[in-house]
Amino acid sequence: MQDLHDRIKSCTICKAHLPLGPRPVLTFSVDSKIVIIGQAPGTKVHASGIPWDDASGKQLRNWLGVSNEEFYDVQNFAIVPMGFCYPGRGKGGDLPPRPECAPQWHEQLWDVMPNVQLVLLIGMYAQKYYLKKAAKKTLTETVDHYQDYLPRFFPLPHPSPRNRFWLTRNPLFEAEVVPELKQTIKSILLQ
Template sequence: MKQLLHNISQCTICKVHLPLGPRPVATAHINSKIVVIGQAPGTKVHESGIPWDDQSGKKLRQWLGVTDEQFYDTENFAIMPMGFCYPGKGKTGDLPPRPECAPQWHDALLEQMPNVELIILIGAYAQKYYLKDKAKRTLTETVGEYKSYLPKYFPIPHPSPTNRFWRAKNPWFEELVVPKLQNTVNIILS
């Protein structure tokens, strides 16, 4: 696992597409129980090198019902985004995650984590990649049908502040789904 994480940290396969250059952000441990698969690091995470070290991360930890210490304990959570580096700025937020990362690294990481009990799929990119034709037409429908993907996957929206409009239009997520997510995480970690 150490060698694989080192190789990931040295990755430059999409270097020419990265405005701030490569700085892969991923964490894992052979004993990780839960894998968090999001989109790609933002500029704050690119600077710090700490995954989910921003407002999105605060909201995510709130949704999961975990402390910073629990979240950053790699024996609890492995963090492997769809794109390991900051992809650049788009018209309405960051660009999509680079398509090279997941096929290059995800299987190798997952193979070295035999104790994974849950994979949390954050946002449409992760959900389409992992759920394939089982993903619903929209993220809202996929998240609404989260029970059908358990016990392996738990799809959720991105916790970004820019997603506050989605959350306002879909209050059922925080009222009904978040408590189920917290309970599932709590059972796995206890």
């Protein structure tokens, strides 16, 4: 497992496309119970090297009902984004995750994490990659039908502050889905 970690951390497969250069950000352990698959690190996370070390991470931990200590305990959570490095900035925010990472590394990561009980699919990129044809037409529909993907997957919107309009338009997410998410996470972590 350490060899895989070292190979990922030294990956330069898409170096030519990364404005800040490669700095793969992920965490995992053979004991990880839950895998968080998000998009790609932003500039703050690129700088710190700590996954979800930003406002989005604070909101995600709130949705999950976990402390920083619980969140960053690799026996609880593996953090494996679709793209491990900051992809750069586009018109409406960060660019999509680089398409090279998931096909190159994800399968190898699954091979070393036999104890995973739940995979959180955060955002459209993770949902389309993992749910394939089972994903609904929109992220909203996929999240609304989260129960269809349990017990393996739990699709979520991105917790970015930029998504506040989505949250305003979809109040049932925080009223109904988040409590179910918290209960699911709590029951797994207590095992």
